[in-house]
Amino acid sequence: VIDERPARSRLLEAATRLFYAEGVHAVGVDRIIAEAGVAKATFYHHFPGKDDLVRAYVEEQSQIQRARAARLPPAPAGEMVLAIFDIVHEIGQEPDYRGCPFVNAAAEYPDPAHPVRQAIADHRRWFRGLLRDLLVADGHSEAAGTADILVALKDGILVGSYLDESSARAITREAVIRVMACSPVAVAPPGVQTG
Amino acid sequence: VIDERPARSRLLEAATRLFYAEGVHAVGVDRIIAEAGVAKATFYHHFPGKDDLVRAYVEEQSQIQRARAARLPPAPAGEMVLAIFDIVHEIGQEPDYRGCPFVNAAAEYPDPAHPVRQAIADHRRWFRGLLRDLLVADGHSEAAGTADILVALKDGILVGSYLDESSARAITREAVIRVMACSPVAVAPPGVQTG
Amino acid sequence: VIDERPARSRLLEAATRLFYAEGVHAVGVDRIIAEAGVAKATFYHHFPGKDDLVRAYVEEQSQIQRARAARLPPAPAGEMVLAIFDIVHEIGQEPDYRGCPFVNAAAEYPDPAHPVRQAIADHRRWFRGLLRDLLVADGHSEAAGTADILVALKDGILVGSYLDESSARAITREAVIRVMACSPVAVAPPGVQTG
Amino acid sequence: VIDERPARSRLLEAATRLFYAEGVHAVGVDRIIAEAGVAKATFYHHFPGKDDLVRAYVEEQSQIQRARAARLPPAPAGEMVLAIFDIVHEIGQEPDYRGCPFVNAAAEYPDPAHPVRQAIADHRRWFRGLLRDLLVADGHSEAAGTADILVALKDGILVGSYLDESSARAITREAVIRVMACSPVAVAPPGVQTG
DNA sequence: ACTAGCGGGACGACCCGTTTGT
DNA sequence: ACAAACGGGTCGTCCCGCTAGT
Numbered sequence: 001v002i003d004e005r006p007a008r009s010r011l012l013e014a015a016t017r018l019f020y021a022e023g024v025h026a027v028g029v030d031r032i033i034a035e036a037g038v039a040k041a042t043f044y045h046h047f048p049g050k051d052d053l054v055r056a057y058v059e060e061q062s063q064i065q066r067a068r069a070a071r072l073p074p075a076p077a078g079e080m081v082l083a084i085f086d087i088v089h090e091i092g093q094e095p096d097y098r099g100c101p102f103v104n105a106a107a108e109y110p111d112p113a114h115p116v117r118q119a120i121a122d123h124r125r126w127f128r129g130l131l132r133d134l135l136v137a138d139g140h141s142e143a144a145g146t147a148d149i150l151v152a153l154k155d156g157i158l159v160g161s162y163l164d165e166s167s168a169r170a171i172t173r174e175a176v177i178r179v180m181a182c183s184p185v186a187v188a189p190p191g192v193q194t195g
Numbered sequence: 196v197i198d199e200r201p202a203r204s205r206l207l208e209a210a211t212r213l214f215y216a217e218g219v220h221a222v223g224v225d226r227i228i229a230e231a232g233v234a235k236a237t238f239y240h241h242f243p244g245k246d247d248l249v250r251a252y253v254e255e256q257s258q259i260q261r262a263r264a265a266r267l268p269p270a271p272a273g274e275m276v277l278a279i280f281d282i283v284h285e286i287g288q289e290p291d292y293r294g295c296p297f298v299n300a301a302a303e304y305p306d307p308a309h310p311v312r313q314a315i316a317d318h319r320r321w322f323r324g325l326l327r328d329l330l331v332a333d334g335h336s337e338a339a340g341t342a343d344i345l346v347a348l349k350d351g352i353l354v355g356s357y358l359d360e361s362s363a364r365a366i367t368r369e370a371v372i373r374v375m376a377c378s379p380v381a382v383a384p385p386g387v388q389t390g
Numbered sequence: 391v392i393d394e395r396p397a398r399s400r401l402l403e404a405a406t407r408l409f410y411a412e413g414v415h416a417v418g419v420d421r422i423i424a425e426a427g428v429a430k431a432t433f434y435h436h437f438p439g440k441d442d443l444v445r446a447y448v449e450e451q452s453q454i455q456r457a458r459a460a461r462l463p464p465a466p467a468g469e470m471v472l473a474i475f476d477i478v479h480e481i482g483q484e485p486d487y488r489g490c491p492f493v494n495a496a497a498e499y500p501d502p503a504h505p506v507r508q509a510i511a512d513h514r515r516w517f518r519g520l521l522r523d524l525l526v527a528d529g530h531s532e533a534a535g536t537a538d539i540l541v542a543l544k545d546g547i548l549v550g551s552y553l554d555e556s557s558a559r560a561i562t563r564e565a566v567i568r569v570m571a572c573s574p575v576a577v578a579p580p581g582v583q584t585g
Numbered sequence: 586v587i588d589e590r591p592a593r594s595r596l597l598e599a600a601t602r603l604f605y606a607e608g609v610h611a612v613g614v615d616r617i618i619a620e621a622g623v624a625k626a627t628f629y630h631h632f633p634g635k636d637d638l639v640r641a642y643v644e645e646q647s648q649i650q651r652a653r654a655a656r657l658p659p660a661p662a663g664e665m666v667l668a669i670f671d672i673v674h675e676i677g678q679e680p681d682y683r684g685c686p687f688v689n690a691a692a693e694y695p696d697p698a699h700p701v702r703q704a705i706a707d708h709r710r711w712f713r714g715l716l717r718d719l720l721v722a723d724g725h726s727e728a729a730g731t732a733d734i735l736v737a738l739k740d741g742i743l744v745g746s747y748l749d750e751s752s753a754r755a756i757t758r759e760a761v762i763r764v765m766a767c768s769p770v771a772v773a774p775p776g777v778q779t780g
Numbered sequence: 781a782c783t784a785g786c787g788g789g790a791c792g793a794c795c796c797g798t799t800t801g802t
Numbered sequence: 803a804c805a806a807a808c809g810g811g812t813c814g815t816c817c818c819g820c821t822a823g824t
Binding site for chain 4: 413489493542
């Protein structure tokens with residue numbers, strides 16, 4: 001009971017690194033325990049199975065992002081949204097960026113009822129709620145719909161950061177500004193779709 | 196003799212169905228040849244290895260989307276963009292939608308030099324070029340940057356269609372309209388843009 | 391149509407090349423038919439199975455060696471033996487020498503009753519008889535025993551040519567001379583001989 | 586619980602038996618692990634791959650022969666050579682003799698740079714050195730060349746023991762005596778030697 | 781007489797996630 | 803904490819048949 005946490009931490013650290021860099025199915029437990037320097041029995045003592053480790057990995061990523069958002073310096077709500085997307089942009093520019101860990105993990109878990117997918121859905125609900133609350137605080141009409149668009153924008157930016165040449169111009173701030181600029185005319189042209 | 200189509204077609208069809216529904220690594224060649232009703236030797240006669248089948252799958256998806264775009268009825272360029280996103284929206288609403296096949300496949304192929312990744316990059320270059328050309332034809336200033344944003348929007352919409360509750364309101368058209376509405380003021384305020 | 395020789399010849403040629411260079415078990419029939427440029431059905435039309443091709447390969451090698459011996463210019467029997475070993479030496483020095491095809495094939499056919507092994511045994515009987523007859527014609531006492539030793543010498547020279555550094559000095563002629571120099575004293579010291 | 590020896594020993598024992606009796610390529614790892622009574626993962630825990638097991642097999646055979654040579658009772662160098670060839674002869678007469686394990690293994694490994702071939706080459710260097718040292722100690726002129734011939738003789742005797750009818754008379758001792766009897770005249774007739 | 785392609789099933793080496801004993 | 807066990811899975815190749823089309 002004394003030295004439990006280092007082993008678990010090392011396992012989660014190794015898993016995070018390998019799962020993110022190479023994919024979940026592509027990394028075996030043998031490799032993780034080898035890189036973590038723990039025994040197999042220790043692994044199965046801390047995690048009932050590989051999927052539980054995957055879920056822990058996803059949940060930890062969510063915690064990291066929530067903490068990062070919580071550490072943002074206070075600012076007017078509109079600027080907070082921009083600050084969040086500045087972080088999104090920065091993340092996408094990191095050297096070995098391999099895409100959004102949640103999107104990538106979801107690609108390997110087709111069943112939406114799977115605990116890993118649940119954890120991913122939780123994270124996404126949190127992020128959408130965060131944006132929507134900020135838009136509401138910003139006095140934005142159509143806060144919910146705009147939050148949906150911004151979530152899509154965030155996902156798409158990260159996908160592009162992973163898959164397209166980095167020479168693609170940085171369009172993050174510009175995009176956020178346009179999405180948030182919902183002139184009354186544009187918002188609800190009669191008969192146009194809901195958003 | 197049930198299916199008289201050539202073996203290669205049956206293999207590619209089965210692979211497409213299974214790869215998309217369950218992921219690439221999660222589907223073994225044994226399963227594909229079983230569902231295609233071909234012998235293993237026949238599979239390896241048509242494809243040097245599994246990765247070649249994956250690449251064929253990706254390239255076929257690209258061909259399908261290009262053909263679909265080519266079949267769009269002629270219209271003014273701006274409306275063409277909207278029509279394209281209507282299709283994107285529709286695709287995302289399909290019953291067993293499992294996300295963008297290119298994004299999902301890329302999640303399982305970390306190496307950008309891998310042929311599968313190359314095929315994905317080719318497709319993405321095509322799509323971005325399609326949007327940019329339409330924006331140029333539409334007389335849009337900032338066509339390239341706006342195309343980048345629209346590509347991100349498309350990716351994000353499809354990610355959301357896969358991962359979020361379908362109750363999420365459809366925001367596609369609204370989002371496109373906002374992104375395309377780039378008022379001169381918003382486009383390039385000196386020093387605002389991030390990168 | 392590049393190669394107009396009959397299919398059987400092309401198959402045997404390809405098989406000879408591949409079997410010798412890489413080993414019998416290491417070369418599949420698919421590869422042979424591919425390099426021969428014939429259809430699979432054609433192969434199985436000419437040879438009931440792979441083993442029959444192997445036997446044909448072995449028998450052809452035997453024929454080649456017999457023909458080479460038959461072409462030796464006439465000479466006194468003792469010099470003929472030396473001439474034979476000159477050829478043995480030359481063969482062992484060839485650039486891509488891979489060892490005696492009979493010894494190598496036998497290593498992959500443990501059953502002495504197998505047709506391939508029978509063909510190998512036939513060849514070895516021929517070669518031993520050839521040497522013995524020459525020794526008899528040379529008026530050699532102990533012709534049979536000396537022939538046995540010379541056969542061993544030949545096999546060992548070829549093994550060494552394959553497995554040892556080519557820097558190993560050429561000892562062929564010297565060895566033959568010593569083996570054939572059976573002084574009465576050396577031949578049968580009472581009680582020395584083992585069997 | 587039948588066999589309490591460690592798994593690695595059981596694997597190597599089974600591999601030795603099967604590789605020697607049937608050839609390396611002809612024996613699959615599944616068969617070895619079955620006969621060793623070991624799980625597949627245990628095999629791959631002890632040996633990175635089949636080739637490593639083959640190399641261990643070859644190296645063990647070399648160790649066995651070196652130990653056997655080391656156990657020979659002390660005697661004058663010339664008699665030691667004869668004693669070594671007595672052992673060679675005895676080995677060749679064993680009931681299920683299948684030829685020299687090194688020569689047979691080399692027949693299935695065409696690449697001289699392969700670890701298995703390296704191990705074989707090591708063994709052969711050792712044996713040649715052993716003979717040469719004994720000949721030197723025996724005061725033999727031309728020790729190196731004679732050692733080469735004796736190595737060839739050993740290889741050839743073992744090839745013949747495997748491939749020819751056992752009725753072939755035992756010529757081992759007689760052959761060694763002749764090879765070692767290098768009269769000054771026979772050793773270096775000017776211009777006789779080939780290379 | 782030959783070609784092209786496909787079917788078939790067993791087997792090749794190797795790795796999977798997991799459990800147990802020590 | 804380490805070795806071992808376990809059964810099934812991975813991708814790929816084996817040799818051999820068969821049909822259909824020249």
